[in-house]
């Protein structure tokens with residue numbers, strides 16, 4: 123299946139500085155062009171206007187003049203006649219042409235937002251004044267709003283006025299309130315805080331704490347050259363912390379990607395991140411959708427149509443960790459076939475045969491070779507009765523070529539990519555050791571077999587995360603008796619925190635100094 127939803131617009135090439143390798147340069151430029159991004163309205167005009175508004179709020183004399191500006195004009199000119207409807211609105215939503223909902227919504231069922239529009243929680247009479255657009259996504263729009271009651275900014279997600287989106291947003295509200303209130307009451311585990319939710323003009327509005335740029339924006343600011351290892355470690359540690367809590371709650375995020383990890387305002391000058399967007403999340407053991415996760419971060423079991431668990435978030439997490447280091451997506455496939463081929467080539471190996479036997483989409487990507495496939499150099503002497511179809515075989519079957527993206531860095535294994543990455547200066551012994559630890563860390567995350575892939579708690583004890591000396595391949599402790607998912611009659615999904623108990627821990631035990 124080709125991508126339909128979740129397509130985002132190209133962001134344009136980055137301001138690329140003089141390089142060590144033109145191969146990497148063109149790769150980055152193409153990846154930015156290929157990777158679709160939510161159209162952001164953080165234009166200069168909007169930014170300037172918002173800082174003006176802030177200035178107005180802070181200076182009482184200016185605030186008074188501004189508030190009473192109509193009266194002031196009337197005093198100056200008795201013929202001055204202010205009519206609200208003639209006041210030009212600064213629209214933030216595109217398109218801003220009224221179509222549905224008595225002219226309040228556009229053709230996409232998005233509420234047409236404009237600067238100074240008030241979104242009101244009628245129950246509490248709390249008002250949120252729209253100031254700028256933060257993001258327009260699948261489920262609706264996220265606007266930066268001024269909360270007059272707390273004198274602070276919040277991010278308000280205004281869900282599209284359509285039953286399916288409303289239902290999924292209700293799920294987001296219920297899962298996030300459970301995570302916030304029950305599993306992270308003291309806001310220690312890097313999960314966004316939901317502050318309020320209410321209906322407004324047939325749209326569900328969800329209010330969140332205001333956070334900063336997302337990690338993709340951060341990587342772009344850094345010319346897609348990746349972050350220093352210390353930041354990769356800190357961010358990974360914090361995302362893992364959130365994943366431990368989510369697994370404890372039995373929640374699968376289903377859309378973990380750099381765009382959904384936001385930088386928190388600095389506390390004591392320490393960098394921090396939080397996981398956002400539970401709009402695709404579901405409870406483990408109650409999975410409904412099969413078409414989930416953004417393509418670059420989609421796990422093999424989801425691609426193959428196999429029952430999935432919280433392990434799919436660990437796959438996405440592995441892709442994110444690698445991307446933070448190299449600055450570029452690990453598997454930027456132009457189609458699902460391309461993503462799977464890249465996984466096989468870069469990680470080595472392929473999904474285990476019993477998974478391939480049971481998965482719904484195996485025939486889309488693999489050929490059952492009948493007897494044992496002896497493997498080849500690229501597959502590490504793999505022995506399997508399945509092999510991935512060649513491009514020609516896919517073309518012959520589908521009567522069209524599979525979409526294949528360019529390879530802009532030298533083809534090969536992940537470890538080679540990490541060690542040969544031109545922007546890193548691996549002169550120091552300590553840096554080389556850190557890199558070895560990173561490669562070993564990634565090994566346990568981008569593991570084809572979801573039952574062998576490390577859980578967040580197992581990963582959290584890896585030397586790359588703890589900062590201990592890396593002495594050799596990490597062997598995680600055994601967490602729970604392994605009951606292969608989809609290969610057993612009943613599966614204990616640990617929805618209520620059994621994961622913690624099995625490990626003899628409570629969520630509070632695992633905390634790091636950030």
Ligand SMILES: Nc1ncnc2c1ncn2[C@@H]1O[C@H](COP(=O)(O)OP(=O)(O)OP(=O)(O)O)[C@@H](O)[C@H]1O
Pocket residue numbers: 128160256257258259260261262263264277279314330331332333334336377381382384398399400401
């Ligand atoms: N709490 C927040 N603080 C600041 N910005 C935010 C916040 N929440 C969301 N955003 C911005 O809005 C964007 C879209 O948010 P979100 O992912 O929740 O919406 P979505 O409709 O589910 O989007 P998508 O379709 O991309 O998944 C984010 O990438 C981020 O840039």
